[in-house]
Amino acid sequence: MSTATRTATRTASAKPRAPRRRALGIDRRPGFLTYGILLAIFIGGAYPLWWSFVAGSSNSTVLTSTWPPLLPGGQFWKNVGAVLDTVPFWQALGNSIIVSTVITVSVVTFSTLAGYAFAKLRFRGREGLLVFVVGTLAVPTQLGIIPLFMVMKQFGWTGTLGAVIVPTLVTAFGVFFMRQYLVDVIPEELIEAARVDGATMIRTFWHVGVPAARPAMAILGLFTFMTAWTDYLWPLLVAPQNPTLQVALSQLQSAKYVDYSIVLAGAVLATIPLLILFVLAGRQLVSGIMAGAVKG
Numbered sequence: 001m002s003t004a005t006r007t008a009t010r011t012a013s014a015k016p017r018a019p020r021r022r023a024l025g026i027d028r029r030p031g032f033l034t035y036g037i038l039l040a041i042f043i044g045g046a047y048p049l050w051w052s053f054v055a056g057s058s059n060s061t062v063l064t065s066t067w068p069p070l071l072p073g074g075q076f077w078k079n080v081g082a083v084l085d086t087v088p089f090w091q092a093l094g095n096s097i098i099v100s101t102v103i104t105v106s107v108v109t110f111s112t113l114a115g116y117a118f119a120k121l122r123f124r125g126r127e128g129l130l131v132f133v134v135g136t137l138a139v140p141t142q143l144g145i146i147p148l149f150m151v152m153k154q155f156g157w158t159g160t161l162g163a164v165i166v167p168t169l170v171t172a173f174g175v176f177f178m179r180q181y182l183v184d185v186i187p188e189e190l191i192e193a194a195r196v197d198g199a200t201m202i203r204t205f206w207h208v209g210v211p212a213a214r215p216a217m218a219i220l221g222l223f224t225f226m227t228a229w230t231d232y233l234w235p236l237l238v239a240p241q242n243p244t245l246q247v248a249l250s251q252l253q254s255a256k257y258v259d260y261s262i263v264l265a266g267a268v269l270a271t272i273p274l275l276i277l278f279v280l281a282g283r284q285l286v287s288g289i290m291a292g293a294v295k296g
Contacts, residue, residue, distance in 0.1 A: 049271060056265030063260055079265035083252065086262070089269070092248035097273075099161055099235075099244055100228040103168050107224045108217050110170040115178025116209045120191060121201075130179070136172045145237065152238055163238040168228065174220055181216040182209065222281060226274060245270050 055062055058073035083089060117123075118130050148167055149158075157163040186209060194204040210217075232246040240247060249266040252258070 049268075052264045052271075053268050055261055056268050058261055060259050060261045075261070076265060079262045080269065082259075082262045083249075083266040083269065087248040087251045087266070088243070089245075089248065089266075092243050092245040093273075095161060095242060096229060096245040099164050100225050102165050103228040104221050104225040106165075106169040107171055107174045108221045111174030111178045111220060112210070112213050112217055113205070114170070114175040115180075115182050116205055116213070118175070118179040119182040120186060120188075120209070130176075133172045134176055137176070145234065149237060157238075159239050159241050161239065161242060164235050164244065167234070171224070174224065177220055178213065178216055182213055186212050218281070222277070225277065229274060 051068060053076070054069055054072045056079055057076035058069070059075060062069060062073070114133075118126060152158050152163040152167075155163075157166070190208055191204060194208050199207065230246060231244070232250070235244045236247045236250070243251075249263075249270060252263045252266055
C-alpha cells in the first residue's frame with residue numbers, strides 16, 4: 001500500500017470522530033447555559049459601575065427616585081467640573097500614579113526574587129522562614145498601623161509619599177504567590193543545566209526564572225496596582241496633606257450637605273485609570289497565562 005493510500009485511509013477513518021463524540025454527549029464546547037451564566041456574572045459585575053456613571057451624570061434627585069434610571073443624564077461634565085473645583089484632583093492623581101507604580105514594581109521584583117529563592121534554592125532554615133512569612137498573613141493590618149505610624153514619625157516621613165510607599169515595598173502574599181508558582185513551573189534539570197554551562201546564580205535567575213515567572217508576575221502586578229490604587233486608610237493617616245486620589249475624593253463627603261451625584265462622578269473618574277490598565281494589559285495577561293499553562 002502506498003503512502004498516499006495510507007494517508008487517505010487514516011483521514012477517512014478520522015472524520016467520524018467529531019460526530020461520534022457529539023452523539024455520545026462528550027462534546028466539550030460551551031453551551032447556552034455556560035454563556036448565560038457568564039453573561040449574568042458580567043451584568044452583575046458591570047452594573048454597579050454603570051449605575052455610578054448614570055448617577056454621576058445626573059443630579060442628586062436621581063438617588064431618591066422609585067425606579068433608578070438606566071440611561072445617563074447630561075450633567076456628567078458639570079459634575080466633573082465640580083469635582084475638580086472641590087478637591088486637588090490632578091495632584092492627587094499624580095500621587096496615586098507614583099505610589100501605585102513604585103509599589104507595583106517593588107512588590108513584583110522582590111516577590112519574584114524571594115519566591116525563586118524559596119522555590120529553587122537550598123539553604124538552612126528555608127522551611128521555617130517560609131512558615132514565618134506565611135504566618136504574617138494571619139496578622140490583621142490594623143494591628144500594625146499605630147506602631148508603623150510611630151516609626152514613620154520618628155523617621156520624619158509623615159506627610160510624604162515615602163511614608164505611603166515604604167511599608168508596602170514587599171508583601172508576604174506576593175512572596176508566597178510567586179513561590180507556589182515557581183516551585184513546579186521550573187524543572188530542576190533546567191537550573192542544573194544552566195549551572196553546568198557556568199551561569200551564576202543571578203544569571204540563572206534572570207535567564208531561567210524570570211521568563212518562567214512572567215505570567216505570575218503579570219497577575220501579581222495587576223492586583224498589586226489595583227490594591228495600591230484603591231488603598232485609603234493608610235494614606236489618610238500618614239499623609240493627609242499630600243493626598244492620594246482616594247483620600248482627595250473623600251473630601252467630597254466632608255461638607256454638611258453631600259451631593260452624591262458629584263461623589264459618584266469622582267468615583268467614576270477614579271475608576272477610569274484601572275479600566276484603561278485592564279484594557280491595555282488584558283491581552284498580555286491572558287496570553288501570559290496560556291503560555292504558562294502550555295509550558296507547565
